[in-house]
Amino acid sequence: MNKIGSYTKKVIKHFQKPHNYGRMKNPDGVGKVGNPICGDVMWLYIKVEKDKKGREVIKDIKFETFGCVAAIATSSVITDLAKEKTLEEATKIDREEIVKSLGGLPPIKVHCSILAAGALAEAIYDYLSKNKRKIPKKLQEKHQQIEKEKKEIKKKYKEWIEIEEKMHKK
Numbered sequence: 001m002n003k004i005g006s007y008t009k010k011v012i013k014h015f016q017k018p019h020n021y022g023r024m025k026n027p028d029g030v031g032k033v034g035n036p037i038c039g040d041v042m043w044l045y046i047k048v049e050k051d052k053k054g055r056e057v058i059k060d061i062k063f064e065t066f067g068c069v070a071a072i073a074t075s076s077v078i079t080d081l082a083k084e085k086t087l088e089e090a091t092k093i094d095r096e097e098i099v100k101s102l103g104g105l106p107p108i109k110v111h112c113s114i115l116a117a118g119a120l121a122e123a124i125y126d127y128l129s130k131n132k133r134k135i136p137k138k139l140q141e142k143h144q145q146i147e148k149e150k151k152e153i154k155k156k157y158k159e160w161i162e163i164e165e166k167m168h169k170k
C-alpha cells in the first residue's frame with residue numbers, strides 16, 4: 001500500500017467531479033454497504049447486458065456515497081474500473097486496485113476504500129441472486145461478511161441509518 005501523507009491530484013479530481021454519480025432508474029443490481037469504522041454509506045447500481053460474445057458485462061453503473069473525500073473518490077474510480085467489464089472481471093476488482101488507480105491514499109484513509117469494493121460486490125451478488133444464478137464462493141463469503149458488518153453498524157448508528165433509509169426511498 002502506498003504510504004503517502006496527502007490526497008493525490010487524482011483523488012481530488014474524482015472528489016470534485018465524480019464520475020457516474022447519481023441514482024439509476026430500474027437497475028439490474030443494487031449494492032448497499034456501510035463502513036463499520038465510521039458508519040458512512042454507499043449505494044451502487046448496475047445495468048447488465050450481453051456483449052457480442054454473449055458475456056454479461058456492466059453496461060452502466062452509478063453510485064451515491066455519503067462519505068468523505070476518499071470515499072467519494074474511490075466510489076467514482078470504481079465505476080470507471082467496472083464499466084464494460086464482465087461480471088467475472090468486475091468481481092475481481094479489489095481495494096488494492098482501487099487505491100492504486102488513484103495513485104494511493106493516506107494510510108489513515110485506506111479504510112474508506114472498503115465501501116467501493118464492497119458495494120460493487122454486493123450489486124453483482126444482488127443481480128446474480130435475483131436471476132437465480134450460481135453465486136461464486138468468494139462473492140458469497142464477501143456478502144456474508146458485509147451482512148455481519150451491517151448488523152454491527154446498525155447497532156452503532158441505528159437512529160441515523162433509519163433516517164437515511166427512509167430518505168433514500170423518496
Ligand code: FES
Pocket residue numbers: 035038039040067068069070071111112115
Ligand atoms: S471517513 Fe467514512 S468512508 Fe472515509
